[in-house]
Amino acid sequence: MNIAIACDHAALELKNQMAEHLRKVGHDVKDHGVKTLDSVDYPDYAKLVVKDVQAGAAQVGVLLCGTGQGMAMAANKAKGIRAALLSDTFSARMAREHNNANVVCFGARVLGPELVRECLDAFLAASFAGGKHEKRVGKIMDMQGC
Ligand code: RB5
Secondary structure, three states, X not given: OEEEEEEOHHHHHHHHHHHXXXXXXXXXXXXXXXXXXXXXXXXXXXXXXXXXXXXXXOOEEEEEXXXXXXXXXXXXXXXXXXXEEOOOHHHHHHHHHOOOOOEEEEEOOOOOHHHHHHHHHHHHHOOOOOXXXXXXXXXXXXXXXX
16 A cells, blocks of 8 residues: 655654554555654644545555644545544444544554554554445535635
8 A cells, every 4th residue: 555654743653653653564655744843833744645546646644643632633634535533442443333434543642553553454444334424524525625
């Protein structure tokens, strides 16, 4: 799978760990930074990943900041994006099966790397269930016109 990943200064180490993990399990990972601990504005990095997902260059985007909140808020403003802020493996699976999320967000100041790795694995192993969820996801996307 093609996966785009980015973080702000608060999540540099976690981003590097997750990029390495994703590559190790066979994904093609495009790392949009950051590469240093210099303070940045997380929406700028959310935008880079979102653009890859919108263009189809990435099937999944991964965004990490201190809490994951800012990244999720920024990504969810973008057309066609369904970003899920994750902190447990059940929600990770459901974010794919029921919500067909195409971006996942994590907080590096909240979660440890083992849990984030498990959440990523659970999300990527799942697939959208379709059926009644199709209509609901369509209604989520209609919210972008509100
Ligand atoms: C940066 O200090 C912090 O605000 C950011 O990483 C993130 O937590 C925002 O949601």
